[in-house]
Amino acid sequence: MKLPATSSSKAPVKFRMPTADNLVPIRLDIETEGQRYKDAFTWNPSDPDSEVVVFAKRTVRDLKLPPQFITQIAQSIQTQLTEFRSYEGQDMYTAEKIVPIKLDLRVNHTLIKDHFLWDLNNYESDPEEFARTFCNDMGIEDPEVGPAVAFAIREQLYEIAIQSVASAREIKISKKGRRGAEHAISSKGGGNALDLMKLFRYNSSVVRKRKEWYVYEPIVDILSNEEVDALEAREDRNTR
Amino acid sequence: MEMPQYDPNTKPEFELYTIPSHSSWFRWDDIHETERTALKEFFDGSSISRTPKIYKEYRDFMINKYREEPSRRLTFTQVRKSLVGDVSLLHKVFRFLDEWGLINFGAVSRGDDSDNRDSSLGDTELKNQVKIEEGAPNGVRVVALPNSLKPISVPNSGADGSGNGKVAVAGETGVKLPPLASYSDVFGDLVKLKGFKCGSCGEQCNSGCYEYSKGSFVICEKCFKNGNYGEDKSKDDFRFSDLGGNSLTHGATWTEAETLLLLESVMRHGDNWELVAQNVPTKSKLDCISKLIELPFGEFMMGSAHEMNSCPTGSLNSLKEGQSASSENQNDVKMEDQVHDQMNESKQNGDAATEEPPAKRKRIAPLSDGGSTLIKQVGGLDSVLDNLEHYQTFLLMDCSDASFEVAHISTMVGPHVTAAAAEAAVAALCNESSCPREIFDGDEDYLANGLSSPTMVSDPERALQVDASKMEENQSETQDASSEKNDVPLNLRIRTATATALGAAAANAKLLADQEDREIEHLVAIIIETQMKKLHSKINYFDDLELIMEKEYNEMMQLKECLVEERIDVLERALKTGVSKWRS
Numbered sequence: 001m002k003l004p005a006t007s008s009s010k011a012p013v014k015f016r017m018p019t020a021d022n023l024v025p026i027r028l029d030i031e032t033e034g035q036r037y038k039d040a041f042t043w044n045p046s047d048p049d050s051e052v053v054v055f056a057k058r059t060v061r062d063l064k065l066p067p068q069f070i071t072q073i074a075q076s077i078q079t080q081l082t083e084f085r086s087y088e089g090q091d092m093y094t095a096e097k098i099v100p101i102k103l104d105l106r107v108n109h110t111l112i113k114d115h116f117l118w119d120l121n122n123y124e125s126d127p128e129e130f131a132r133t134f135c136n137d138m139g140i141e142d143p144e145v146g147p148a149v150a151f152a153i154r155e156q157l158y159e160i161a162i163q164s165v166a167s168a169r170e171i172k173i174s175k176k177g178r179r180g181a182e183h184a185i186s187s188k189g190g191g192n193a194l195d196l197m198k199l200f201r202y203n204s205s206v207v208r209k210r211k212e213w214y215v216y217e218p219i220v221d222i223l224s225n226e227e228v229d230a231l232e233a234r235e236d237r238n239t240r
Numbered sequence: 241m242e243m244p245q246y247d248p249n250t251k252p253e254f255e256l257y258t259i260p261s262h263s264s265w266f267r268w269d270d271i272h273e274t275e276r277t278a279l280k281e282f283f284d285g286s287s288i289s290r291t292p293k294i295y296k297e298y299r300d301f302m303i304n305k306y307r308e309e310p311s312r313r314l315t316f317t318q319v320r321k322s323l324v325g326d327v328s329l330l331h332k333v334f335r336f337l338d339e340w341g342l343i344n345f346g347a348v349s350r351g352d353d354s355d356n357r358d359s360s361l362g363d364t365e366l367k368n369q370v371k372i373e374e375g376a377p378n379g380v381r382v383v384a385l386p387n388s389l390k391p392i393s394v395p396n397s398g399a400d401g402s403g404n405g406k407v408a409v410a411g412e413t414g415v416k417l418p419p420l421a422s423y424s425d426v427f428g429d430l431v432k433l434k435g436f437k438c439g440s441c442g443e444q445c446n447s448g449c450y451e452y453s454k455g456s457f458v459i460c461e462k463c464f465k466n467g468n469y470g471e472d473k474s475k476d477d478f479r480f481s482d483l484g485g486n487s488l489t490h491g492a493t494w495t496e497a498e499t500l501l502l503l504e505s506v507m508r509h510g511d512n513w514e515l516v517a518q519n520v521p522t523k524s525k526l527d528c529i530s531k532l533i534e535l536p537f538g539e540f541m542m543g544s545a546h547e548m549n550s551c552p553t554g555s556l557n558s559l560k561e562g563q564s565a566s567s568e569n570q571n572d573v574k575m576e577d578q579v580h581d582q583m584n585e586s587k588q589n590g591d592a593a594t595e596e597p598p599a600k601r602k603r604i605a606p607l608s609d610g611g612s613t614l615i616k617q618v619g620g621l622d623s624v625l626d627n628l629e630h631y632q633t634f635l636l637m638d639c640s641d642a643s644f645e646v647a648h649i650s651t652m653v654g655p656h657v658t659a660a661a662a663e664a665a666v667a668a669l670c671n672e673s674s675c676p677r678e679i680f681d682g683d684e685d686y687l688a689n690g691l692s693s694p695t696m697v698s699d700p701e702r703a704l705q706v707d708a709s710k711m712e713e714n715q716s717e718t719q720d721a722s723s724e725k726n727d728v729p730l731n732l733r734i735r736t737a738t739a740t741a742l743g744a745a746a747a748n749a750k751l752l753a754d755q756e757d758r759e760i761e762h763l764v765a766i767i768i769e770t771q772m773k774k775l776h777s778k779i780n781y782f783d784d785l786e787l788i789m790e791k792e793y794n795e796m797m798q799l800k801e802c803l804v805e806e807r808i809d810v811l812e813r814a815l816k817t818g819v820s821k822w823r824s
Contacts (some may be wrong), residue, residue, distance in 0.1 A: 007807070047670050085444060091440065098289060098325070098326055101740070116320060116321075116327045117324065117325060117326055117327060118326060118327060118328070119289070119326030119328065119329065121287070121324075122326055122328050122329065124328065125326070125328035126328065129328075129331070130327060130328065130331065132316060133317070133331065136315075137315035137316055137317040138317060205297060206294050206297050206298065206323055206324045206325055207297060207323060207324075207325055208321075208322050210322075213321050213322050214321075215321075216320070216322075217321040218317055218319040223310050
């Protein structure tokens with residue numbers, strides 16, 4: 001059967017974050033001398049690498065951390081950047097992937113759980129804008145929540161992008177021919193992605209059934225101090 | 241069915257929903273061009289997940305969802321859970337509908353302007369919620385005067401939401417405006433004459449104090465007599481200064497005399513602050529500089545001093561003479577009020593005649609030091625009396641002589657001085673307080689006298705007559721108003737007189753400047769008008785040309801038709817006569 005031209009037989013695209021701005025999510029979790037520094041932010045990979053050290057120094061100064069952190073922070077950032085860059089030259093297939101994104105994060109006193117769909121092909125998507133709208137609609141006043149949400153989205157997108165690069169490599173290696181490639185793509189790449197054919201069929205509706213609404217509804221909880229402490233303790237135990 | 245009417249929610253058979261009139265293209269059954277252009281992704285066939293049908297479903301769902309409850313504002317999060325699709329795309333559709341007012345039009349909204357809907361909702365929030373803060377913002381302390389540390393409390397106006405609580409809300413609160421930064425209380429020094437504490441014994445120096453010339457140390461008379469000079473100070477170092485004269489100056493309070501001195505020295509020395517500081521004995525170099533900058537026309541002084549230094553000395557002298565003479569003259573004319581007793585005395589003394597020539601000579605002699613020495617003497621109390629005698633003898637001079645001199649002076653007063661004087665007037669007149677009025681009972685005469693001087697400055701010819709008449713008037717009047725004014729110290733009056741005189745002169749100069757301005761404006765307006773007329777006539781000309789051309793064109797068309805007809809005729813005839821093969 002003939003698929004529409006722009007469907008899964010798309011030409012591979014160079015790797016990049018499938019968002020409007022090509023920013024890398026960086027996560028830091030450094031522990032030295034009994035002090036633990038956890039952070040998550042987005043970095044612009046086109047910034048010169050000298051910026052990394054400057055940033056590390058500034059962070060340490062602002063947060064009054066001991067100076068050993070500088071090198072560790074810089075190293076960690078640098079590693080993640082290099083990893084990102086290593087993917088950059090390679091191809092990925094982003095054919096028609098609408099992936100579900102799940103949010104499950106806690107920022108200070110706010111607990112957020114959410115589930116929605118994201119189109120990997122949409123290079124104009126903006127996680128920050130989504131986060132802004134989210135916070136406004138849900139009336140969240142903590143200003144740290146927005147960036148955290150955007151970061152979580154980015155992280156997931158990044159992972160998916162990496163996966164698609166890996167799968168693209170596999171496909172190349174396997175080289176079963178065009179048809180095979182297509183099938184492979186649509187089956188392999190579709191591990192996470194939704195089956196667009198099924199969803200967007202002509203005689204089906206894009207409006208969800210009411211009973212499914214709760215699945216995709218965001219949940220925002222404001223926790224009390226004790227709950228926060230309990231959760232933190234549990235998180236620490238899990239990560240160690 | 242919806243109609244773009246203003247009347248909401250009356251229920252015949254249909255529900256009425258309001259949408260803005262610029263969205264009247266909207267139809268349930270159809271997708272309009274606007275939608276196609278704004279949301280191209282659905283219509284270019286690029287993806288199976290984006291088709292027109294899908295778009296319509298999204299759109300209809302969102303609008304219906306909103307219309308379930310038109311008064312509440314529909315948020316994107318509420319709709320996205322119910323729709324399958326990329327959230328960014330859904331958001332785009334949502335925003336589109338929001339901008340066009342198809343949803344959330346009647347809702348209690350956080351941002352009403354349609355412009356604000358373009359930006360994200362976060363910005364809308366910030367822009368439209370004006371936070372009303374009571375009181376001054378943190379870190380800002382509102383004080384009464386600049387450089388004073390006493391904060392003043394905010395008045396309970398709170399009427400408008402724009403308030404930072406600063407006291408500058410004038411008129412409504414009944415609190416005085418804080419004075420301008422350039423405010424200087426010209427008469428303040430004179431009023432608060434008391435309050436100098438002796439440095440050694442700690443008492444108030446009431447009558448007179450001795451000022452230490454090398455510093456800012458003050459001892460009262462008693463201590464001086466007793467020999468309590470304080471450490472390391474000897475008798476010679478102290479200078480007697482009577483209160484009301486050049487009393488203790490800590491570098492922050494400048495008396496009129498010192499200001500005059502400073503100006504003179506600056507005129508002469510320009511940038512050479514060492515010399516300027518020397519000439520103004522009680523002030524250090526820094527004080528001079530700062531004071532000069534504070535003065536409204538201080539910069540002019542420096543500018544004109546530069547010019548003067550480059551000019552040949554002749555003009556220098558004349559200009560200076562002009563300035564000193566003009567100030568002196570103004571002093572004269574104004575100070576007849578306070579010269580009352582001296583006038584009487586010297587008349588009796590009979591020194592008038594003898595002192596007249598020296599006074600005259602002193603004035604005419606264009607020494608570079610002449611002006612400054614005269615002014616210096618004004619500063620010093622010892623010679624004030626001498627000066628007064630000189631001045632009043634000057635008064636007794638021939639009136640025509642005086643006015644002639646004045647005319648001469650006025651032509652020499654350079655534009656810089658005039659401009660400087662104008663600025664000084666504006667400043668001085670702002671600072672007018674009731675002090676001079678209290679001092680001088682005959683204020684009407686006073687002002688009249690004040691005005692006569694500026695007229696002298698401005699109009700030489702008129703001055704000749706006016707001056708003469710005024711001076712005669714003054715002489716007669718001042719003799720009347722003699723006895724009441726004994727209680728006020730002399731210097732006080734001199735200074736107030738000078739200040740007001742200068743102020744009035746400057747005010748007049750400013751009037752002239754304004755007049756010039758108006759003339760210039762008028763002329764410019766005339767020029768603009770003539771230009772416009774020119775353009776209009778040109779346009780008319782071209783209009784006429786156009787008319788003519790149109791007519792010609794019409795005629796040409798008619799001619800063309802005629803020709804075509806003729807041609808047809810010819811062809812017909814040709815055919816009739818049987819031309820067989822017609823090759824076109």
